[in-house]
Amino acid sequence: MLEALVKSGKALSAYEIRDYCCNQLGYDLLPMSVYRILEFLENNDLVHRLNTSSKYIACSHITCPHDHEPPQFLICKSCHRVEEVSMPDRVIKTVTQATRLAGFQLASKQLEIDCYCTECTLTKDTSA
Amino acid sequence: MLEALVKSGKALSAYEIRDYCCNQLGYDLLPMSVYRILEFLENNDLVHRLNTSSKYIACSHITCPHDHEPPQFLICKSCHRVEEVSMPDRVIKTVTQATRLAGFQLASKQLEIDCYCTECTLTKDTSA
DNA sequence: CGCAAGGTCGTTATAACGTAACATTCTGCA
DNA sequence: TGCAGAATGTTACGTTATAACGACCTTGCG
Structure with missing residues (x-):
């Protein structure tokens, strides 16, 4: 899923992430799983949730060593x-x-x- | 609807507005109407939409004469x-x-x- | 080993928010 | 009156998100 967000290079909704994973990466995910994984990614500062659009975007500092x-x-x-x-x-x-x-x-x-x-x-x- | 928002004194979702109007004020509204009326109220600066929570709140300056x-x-x-x-x-x-x-x-x-x-x-x- | 406690994950169903599309009614005007 | 276009009603659906529950699996202990 992180791969999907990074590769797409933009903010995706949970369902768009799901489609991307299914169509491009060959992973078949149910919505519930997507949300559970997103929660994990958010907690680990790998993904940010955009409240105004209900979308998710890869943190642009994933690979940085410094603090988030x-x-x-x-x-x-x-x-x-x-x-x-x-x-x-x-x-x-x-x-x-x-x-x-x-x-x-x-x-x-x-x-x-x-x-x-x-x-x-x-x-x-x-x-x- | 404006009455509902003012009387409730807080931010309500479109469907909460609908329920309030139905239960407290005796107006029976369909979702579509609620959104159409909200659009009008927003355009006239009587109501603000909170993007982060998808709720609506009466403008606190409704009765003020000055600019919004x-x-x-x-x-x-x-x-x-x-x-x-x-x-x-x-x-x-x-x-x-x-x-x-x-x-x-x-x-x-x-x-x-x-x-x-x-x-x-x-x-x-x-x-x- | 065998079993219970607790956790993760899959699955189904449904709630909450919003809009497209079309029917119907109203309104103003030739 | 009759027509055009606007406003409103109605249905159905799309999108976002979560509740609830059960299957499975790990882990720790007798």
Whole structure:
């Protein structure tokens, strides 16, 4: 399944992962298994769940030796491309502060941000 | 439906709205209608959709005369309470900048942030 | 060994969220 | 009135996710 996510190079839903495994890799998985394996992969920081789209994406630091920082995702509203980035500490700090000001405590530094990627921005501009 | 969201005082899924309308208000709605009405309410800034939980919540500024700023939401991971806040411009600015640095263009200033609310933070602390 | 306790995994069924597609009704206008 | 197009009702289905249960298998101990 990790292979499927890495090879596809994009965010897949659980059922898309299943199809990929079945069609490309020859593994026949039931939904329940997919979710169980995804849970394991998430716990081990190999895969991230995108809450806004209910999809899953291979962590872009799988092969890195260093620690896994909670990621931020830029998600293109138009082509659904996902970029995993590490925003400057400053950003996280200001969000944390603002959250605390409202009396809440930040639970996760993962952010999912609605964007347009460079390509789609250009396309939009020329078509408009 | 707006009445249902306001009276319930929390985020409801489309089907919960439907149940509320049916049981408490005596309106019998089919899912399709609920979604169509939600679309209208969203377009008119009366309701916000929470992407991370697929729920809907009445805009907390329904009765305000002033403009509707894109909201930020603090969402309690534990009790699912939702607080609609307006984060300082500074926060949005830093996020926008960081996004642009990565070559993306911010599409929406709505942020949904994983938190623990004050109560749940306390509960956690005492139980731990 | 043989058995019980507990865990993993396969399987079925179903809940929850959302939309496509088409029928019907309403509304405004020639 | 009669027609076009919009709004609304209705059915069916697609997608995401989990509950529930049983088969099997490991492991530890008498």
